[in-house]
Every structure is written in C-alpha cells, then in structure tokens.
Amino acid sequence: MIRTPLRPLARILQARARGENPAAIERENLALRHERMRDQARDRAEGRLLMLGVMFFAAFLVVGVRMGSLAASDPSEPRAATPGAAIVAQRADITDRNGNILATNLATHALYAQPPNMIEPGRVARELAAIFPDLDEADLLKDFTGKRKFLWIKKKISPEQMQRVHDIGDPGLMFGPREMRLYPNGRLASHVLGGSGFGREGVSSAEVVGRAGVEKAFDGWLRDPANGGQPLRLSLDLTVQAAVEQVLAGGMRLLDARGAAAVLMDAQTGEVVSLVSLPDFDPNERPRPLTKGDPSESPLFNRAVQGVYELGSTFKTFTVAQALEEGIVTPATMIETKGPLVWGRHRIRDFHNYGPQLSVTDVLVKSSNIGTARIVQRIGAERQRDFLGRLGFLEATGLELVEAPSGKPLLPPKWTEISMMTISYGHGLSASPLHLAAAYATVANGGYRVTPTILAGQGRRGERVISEATSAAIRTMLRQVVSRGTATLADVPGYAVGGKTGTADKPKPTGGYYKDKVLATFVSVFPANAPRYVLVVSLDEPEDRTGPEHRRTAGWTAAPVAGEIIRRAAPLLGLRPEIETAGGFGVTLAAN
Template sequence: MIRVPLRPLARVIAARNQGIDPDIAEAERRAAALRARRAEERRRAEGRLWLLSVLFLMCFLAVGGRMTMLAATDPEEPVAEFAGDPMRAHRADIVDRNGELLATNIVTSALYVETRQMVDMPGVARGLAEIFPDLDEKTLLTRFEGRGNFHWVRSQISPEQQQAVHDLGQPGVYFGPRETRIYPQGQRLGHILGGARFEREGARAAEVAGVAGIEFTYDDRLGDPAQVNTPLRLSIDLRVQNAMRDVLEHQMDRFDAVGAAGILMRADNGEIVSMVSLPDFDPNDRPAPRGPEDELLFSRASQGVYELGSTFKAFTTALALERGEVTPHTIIDTRGPLAWGRFRIRDFRNYGPELSVTDVMVKSSNIGTARMALETGIGPQQDFLRDLGFFDPSPVELPEARSARPLLPPRWSELSTMTVSYGHGLAATPLHLATAYATIANGGLRVEPTLMADAPLPTEEDRVLSAATSATMNGILRAVVADGTASFADIEGYEVGGKTGTADKPIAGGYAEDRVIATFAAIFPASDPEYVLVVTLDEPVDRSGPVVRRTAGWTAAPTAGQTIRRIAPILGLRPVPEAPAASDEPLTLAGSRP
C-alpha cells in the first residue's frame, strides 16, 4: 500500500474558507516550489559557466602572452644536454684588434644511427659508404649488427652530404645539430689560434674545446655562457699579419730557406701586432700530433730555441753604457784573435786594432764585444739578461711557448761571458729577442709579450735601463743600419735601426759550416721607437751574386726592409725626412784587456 502524505489541516481549512478547492491550491503551491527550485538550479549553473569562462579566458591570455614573448625573442639552442653536467654548445668569436673575424662558429650536423629503427641495415651501410668514400660498407654493417642501438657515423658533415644522406630515405638515420669552429683566415693565424675540436658529444649538442694556442689558453673564457656574445679581442692586426706572411713566404723561396719567422711588437707595452712562422698549418684541418705533418705545428717564432748571434751585442753594449764603463765613443781594443786558454775569438774580417763602441756595433766585432763583456763581469751580465727575460720561458698566452725554455751555459765561466756577449752559447726564441729589444728601445722599461689588445703600459717598477741609455742605444742601432751590416734594411723615411745576427746551426758534435740561423732585430722609427721587428730565416742562401752568402746582412736584413716597407703605411706611419747627424763628440779612451 502506497501511503500518501496528508496535507496540513490548516492549509485545507484556509482554502475552504476562501472558497478554493484545496487540491487545486496544493497543486499550485507545488508548482511554485518547483519553479523556485529550477530557478535556483539555473542560477547556480550560470555561475559555474561564468567561472569556467573566466578561467578559460585567463588560460588563453597566459598562453597567448607566452607565445608573444617567444615570438619577440631571438631563438636560442639549449646550452646544456644534462641538467647536472652542462655542455657548452656555444663559443665566443675571436677578432683582431680592428674587429676582423678570426674564429667563429657555423651550424652544421653530425650523423648517427639507431639500429632499432632500421628496416634495411645492408641498404643503410651501402648508401653511407657511397656518400662517404672513407667508410667501408662491411665495417659499417658489422657495427650496426653488433651490440648497442646508438652508433656515431660522422661527427661533422657538410650540407651536401647531409642532403645526400637525407635522400637515402632510410629510417634510423638521424642528424644531430652542431656548432662547428671555423677559421676564416685559414693558415695565416694557425700558430696563434691553435685550433679546437669536439670534446664531448651528445645527440642534440656537442661541446667545442680548444686544443692549442689562444683557443686552449682562453678555453673557459670562450666557452663561458655569460660571455659567449662578447668576442675575444687580440692585439693582432690582420692586415699586418697578411703582409708579413706574404713577404716571408716570398723571401723563403728566394733564399731557399727551410723556415722563417717574423714578429712585430709594440715597443711601449709588448703587444704582438703580428707573429708569423713558416711553414704553417690551417687550424680548420689541424694536423694530428706525431703524424706525417706534425712538424707544421711547430712555431719557430715562439717555440724555436736558437742561438741568435750578434743581435746579443746590443745587450752587451747597453749594459756597459748603463754601468758607465763606456760611452759611444770609447775606444775598444779589437786586435785579434782574442785568446782564452785554448779558445780563440775572431772577427768576421779584420776591422783594425781599435774601434769605438759605436763602431764595434756597426761593424759587428766579436772581439770588441767580448772585451766589453769581460769589463762588465759575469754577475752583472747574468742579472741583466735575467731582467730582459732570457732565463725563463716567454709568458705570452700560448701554451706551446711555456715549454720553450732558453738554453743557458751549464757552467757560466768568463769564456761563457765572452761568447754569450755576441750570441754564442745562449739560445732563446725570436719572441724573447723581440721582447728584449722592446725593453731596450722604449726608454728602458721591461715589457711582457702579449696577444691581448689594450695591454697596460709598464711602470717605473719595471725599469731595467735608464732613459738616457735607451736613447743612446737607439742612436747606435740606427747607425748599424745607416752605416753598418744592416744597410739593406734602411728604408728611407722610416729611420730604421737594428742589429744583424748570424749563428751557425748546431749539429751533433759541433756546428755546421754551411747552415746558419740568420736574424735581424729592428726598431723603427729609431728617434722614438714605436715598433720592434724580428725576422729569422732558417738556413738561407743568397746566390744572387758570384759568391754564395748566408749572413743576416744579405738575407734577414733585406727581408726586414721589405717587411717594413709593406707594413709601415698600414700602421699609419708616414715617411719623414731624417735630420742630418750631429758632429762627433770628443772620444774617451779606455784601457784594453789582453
């Protein structure tokens, strides 16, 4: 039985008193209650719809705003492959002192395969071997069928090769994005830049690391994400580098030399404006160490340790002047040969029984220089050469140069003092020589060689010579070029000064009689030196005349002269007429030693 709820008696009585049928009144009440409930439900539903609409609008605006920000931002590749071990996929550019590009990156691809995705392994191996002739089809197939799913094929491919691989249409063959280091100037800066390679590789990125030269020394700086958009600026002037290399290459051929080196340095702060070593290499295709072309990696400018011959006479003379033992006009006994035990020191030719200090330099007298060194003594000579940097490797920013330690006499006797005075018995790099000549020429303040632009100037704490001695030496070096052994380096209007040096090449058991290292160290303009130039030729031979000549005056000096003629206008130096020489001062006679 269905029980029907009773209607309230009060409502029934009230309806009857009003003359209304209680059933009709109850039906109207229920209908009104139903309408009210439906209205409340509609209101609640509309509220929920409005809330959802607002939430949807907010999400749409957030997504739209983010898309707008991304569209307005330059696209960037991720710099890390793994969150815990960042992979530096980008590397800063390297530019010369004028902003010319020396090293940069280009986007390329690596090639790898995932064998689980392949449907035709033999076809993939065959196709890749056709595209890359250095790959063997059977070797590739053996690798693909071996253990593992992931296999590298090439760490770097060209766009043409990438298109050819793409045209194979084979599943399981993939390209990994890369930034590859390139050197637009090729081999012209190989020994300075060094080179780079892929250090770590992932499927989506690879880290480039320097292996030598500036790339190695400044590896952290170049790979620093905070500085990746700031180029590393060198002191090198690309225009001068190209001009010097062209001259050296031509002169190597002319004199049948096996090698050459050239360094141009600012005298005031040691900045290296140009440094060339021939033969050289292209860092885009760096030779492998201990490979068939390994010798190309050797820099004669910063690594080659040689006896530099009579260029050292400038240091002997400068020290004697600084100590007040001589003046430019002091007379030196040059009678020879100079005997020391069983050893004999001779001059290249007979210059007479006596010469002034200036003429000892002009005519390049070994005997006169040795007598000045004996007067100076062993200790002061060692201290002076140490101050000039000849006792330690060059501090230039090249890791290879740090191992080029000068070769000093094992027992520094008085005989060593005499031979070292004219460049025999002590070996150093041309970079050591350029640095020492800059110190002599710039007023006597020691400089350190650097490949970085905007190097600081030395201070009084770096003083090695007095300014007066420096000025006197510059005048003597000018006389060597104007009147002495380096006349072929005399370029009109540029007031070139310098000193030649010809050293016999050491061989097993002694020295070669027909092979030399010819060097010329120049300063210009001599009245106020701005630059130092050192040129070295390895085994040059001049056959232009009836007599075969190998000395630096006939080989290195004219090479330096041609170099200065080419680079001086680039450096902004204008030829200036030279003032006539002043009259000679009274001579001061000095006693000679036997």
C-alpha cells in the same frame, strides 16, 4: 610475559583428591599455551604484510608519477657525464684589435647511424663512401652489419653533404645539431689561435673545447656564459698579420729555408701586433701532433714562441747597452779588435778583419765578436747575467699562449768567463724570437721593460732597465747598422729603420756546430728616432743563391725580408713616411 605452569600444584592436589589423572591438566595447559603463541604469530605476520603493502603502494606511486612526468616532457638525449653537468656548446668569438673576426661559431650537423634501423646497409655504406671519400665502404658495411646499435659517422658535415645524405633515404641515418668552431681566415694566425675540437658529446649537442693557442689558454673564459657573448679581443692586426705572413712565406721560398718566424711588437706596450711561424696549418683541419721524431718539424710547432735558438750577434746590442749604462764605455771608446782572441783552448774570431781597433759604435755597426768580448770582460759574468735577467732572458715570456711556458731559455750550466764572452755575441744562451723582440723593445723605448701580451689593451711598461740617454745612444747605433753596417738591405726610405743582424751556426744534435747551416735573424726598430714597433725575422737554414757565391748571413737573408715587411706593414700601422735629414734624427714630413 607471565608463563602458565604446565602442572600447577594446587590443581594437581585437587585432581588427586578427586581421583582424576594429573596429566590431563598438563595437556590442557599446553594446548592453551600453543593457541596463545599462534595468535601472537598471526598478529605479527598481519602487521608485516600491512607494512609491506604500504611500501609497495608508495613505490608504485613514485614510479607512476615519474612516468607521467616523463611522458608529459619533451624527449632529450641521455648524457654520459656527471649528473647535473650540462653540455655548454656556446663559445665566444675571437677578434683582432679592430674587431675583425678570427674565430666564430657555425651551426652545422653531425651524422650518426643506428644500424638496427637500417633497411639496406650495403647501399648505405656504398653511397656514404661516395659522399665522404675518407670513409671506407668495407669498414662501414662491417659496422652496419655487426652488433653495434649506435655509430658516429662524421662529427660535422656541410649543408651540401647533409642534403646528399638525406637523399639516401635510409631511416638508420640520423642528424644531430652541432655548433662547430670556424676560422674564416684559414691559416692566418693559426699558431696564435691554436684550434679547437669536441669534448663531451651527445646526439643533440657537443662541447667545443680549445686544443692549443689562445683557444686553450682562454678556454674557460670563452665558454663562460657570464661574459654574455663578449668576444675575446686580441692585440693582432689582421691586415698586418696577412702582410707579414705573405712576405715571410715568400722570403722562405726564395731562400729555400726550412722554417721561419716573425714577431711584430708595439715597442711601448709589448702588445704583439703580428706573430708568424712557418710552416703553418689550417686550424679548421688541425693536423695530429707528431708521435716520433723532432717536434719542431711539425707545422704545429710555434717557432716564434716555443723555439729557443742561439740568436747570434743580435745579443751584441745588450752587451753594448749594459757597458754604456754602467759608464764603462762611451760610443767613442776605442776597443781592441786584433784577433784572434785566445781564451784557454778557445779562439774568438771576427767574420772580417776589422783592424787593431774599433770604436764601441763600430763594434756594433760592423758586428765584431772580438770587440764585444773585450767589452763584456769589463762588465763581468755576474753583472751580465743580472742584466740579461732584467731583460727577461732567464725565464719564459709569459705570453698568453699555452705553448709559451715551453719556450724557456736554455742557459749554460755554469756561467763561466768563456760562457760570458760567447753569450755577449749570442752563442751559449738560447732564447725565442719573442724574447728577443721584448728585450729590444726595452732597450729602444727609453729603457722600460715590457712584457709580451697577445691581448688588446693589456700592454704595460714595467721597471726601468736602462736610462733614456743609453736608450737614445743605442737607437743611434742601431740606425747606423742599417744605414752603413751589416743590414743595409733592410733600409726602407722614409721609415728610419734601425736594427741588428745575427747569424748563428746551428748546433748538431750530437754536439758541435754545422759548417753550412745557420739561423739568420734580423731584429729592427722603427722609426729609429722614436721607436713605435719592433720586428724580429728569423730564417732557419736560408741561402741566397743569386750571386756567384752562396750567402747565408742575416745581412743577405733575414734583413731584406724584414725590410720588405716594414715597407708593407708600416703604412698599415698608420706610420707616415718621413725624410731623414743629414744631421741625424731631425725629420720633416714628406709631401703628399
């Protein structure tokens, strides 16, 4: 910018020479400068106004196009969610191994209210309370006459309820489409299925999410559209599950037990054919979890998977199997059973006096604590722990339920020699009935470890744990436990049941054990000559009052319940009854 001097020297000299006032020149130059500055400011302002006008035009153009687009599109409910995250309502079915529906979807409606649009809030509140007894008329009226503009009334209603609400005829009551989860078999397999609920919701759709069981474990898979609606196929057999639940519930009532659990497993693959925990619940109306007290008192608690218990004499089978496998004993080896067996301040006793000696076979058949402790002394604590680890007793089972990781066995803080001895007959180590079923499948199926699974076709045999010869010897002993030992009430003609009873005193929360409360367990394999299935039945505080004396041992409680389950379930599993010969496991087909 070239500045014009206010008093140019040449002009001033000329003006003085002519006798003019030089200040006039300065005023003239100042006026020219101000005029030029006004022109520049006007140009800048006009440019800015032009730019602002273009911006406003562009903004109004965008808004107008968007409004036209919205006016031409179908109305939709805004979502309170992350932009671009749509609500996926569709969920795949769940079936049993034979394709029977365990969980499916049902089209229904949700009921909501827009109080500002209501004509008669008092009448609406009164009639809704009559249709839905769980709603309070006073609370509804308070909500309808308050400041709320939107109110959920019921998340899902039946067609009959929808018609009755429609008959109220108030414009403030609205219906939204829903896809709810339906469990058509009610309580059947409730702990396996778990249940579901609503996640994100809008008035036109809702997201169904798993709350527990396989519904939660496979939540992502069940909601994945890439699966094309293919159902999740479980290893459960619906008819067998119904039979097991019915018999177990009957046994629980007859024996006045606080709870019960049963696991029926394919001995060759580890597939769970039936899994029951009582008391149970209806997944269509899943109850709320307990907020205080013992979680195991809730019907939501899965005793078969989450519950870890001292399983008593059922562990003696593993002690004998390890001793046979390592060549420490044979079935005929004589073991000292004279008691009590004293170890420091501890005394180990038998339920009956079995005399000074028993064979290894009879130690298992008669269930001698002293004999089992004597056998494990020859094995040693370190090798015992390693063997139980290979049977799966040192970790959670890995079953495809969200509850399974919480069923991790409780181990002694130090695996001392006295711990080794008590663990040999089922005290001092707590595990779930599912652990027990998998371990018995391993020792009975020829010695191959199995991993429990709830999915059809996913069962696999793992590493060899014991030899076929040891497995055959154990099967023979387990058959004798039922034919002449502590579990004769579990015998089912035609199915050669083998098994082992276990009666464990229940521990007190404050330490020590109850004198009159037990956990009775019976684990069976059938047919014992070529095991196809393993069944574990566990009863919490059972008591047989049919005789002159009250009996709590597993031979009088869990064993007969298991026998009835086998009698009912074996034909459903496709097993034909066979006639046992006097020579052992040679069989002939029974006449039709």
